[in-house]
Amino acid sequence: MSGSAPGARDLGLRGDRFPPLAYEAMTPEQRAMVDAVLAGKRGSMQGPYNVLLRSPAMGQLAQAFGEHTRFNSSLPLRLNELAILLVAREWTCQFMWHAHRAIALGAGLPEAVIDAIAERRTPDAMQDDEAAVHGFCTELLATRRVGDATFAATKAAFGERGVVDLMGTMSYYTLVAMALNVDRYPLPAGASPALG
Structure with a gap:
């Protein structure tokens, strides 16, 4: 399930209660969050991002925090x-x-x-x-x-x-x-x- 129209940028977003969003229909803030996730070490929109996009300012902070906790922790x-x-x-x-x-x-x-x-x-x-x-x-x-x-x-x-x-x-x-x-x-x- 993708939520993108034919020919649209397919982010592979999935969801149930939160239907997948299409990149072309997103607000500039939502697109900025998508671009940040895809430019980072995860490179994928799988997981909580389709939900977090509903509050893109919080989602942007959360995804940056998540990247730090996953890839820059002092723990192995x-x-x-x-x-x-x-x-x-x-x-x-x-x-x-x-x-x-x-x-x-x-x-x-x-x-x-x-x-x-x-x-x-x-x-x-x-x-x-x-x-x-x-x-x-x-x-x-x-x-x-x-x-x-x-x-x-x-x-x-x-x-x-x-x-x-x-x-x-x-x-x-x-x-x-x-x-x-x-x-x-x-x-x-x-x-x-x-x-x-």
């Missing part, structure tokens, strides 16, 4: 993706899980860790840095706070910047999960929901 990609998967699991966000499971595997996150998260289990074996991210994220998601021991362990592992970068990743991907779930954003053709 494997750990950043672990945090994203924990947020996707918390929100049962099927598209986010589908997209980031593959990225996490490619970044070296063990499949056993990913499968345990999908099943809402604490993984049996994790590297120390994975355990620090898992502990921080799961405690923050469950209690909306972290205790002194969890904070100290996360700070010792990643420094103060790492703690802040981890919270930034979690916060951006919470917005993504909300947008995708509210929209009922469809999985790619042939994909089945992986989270029960």
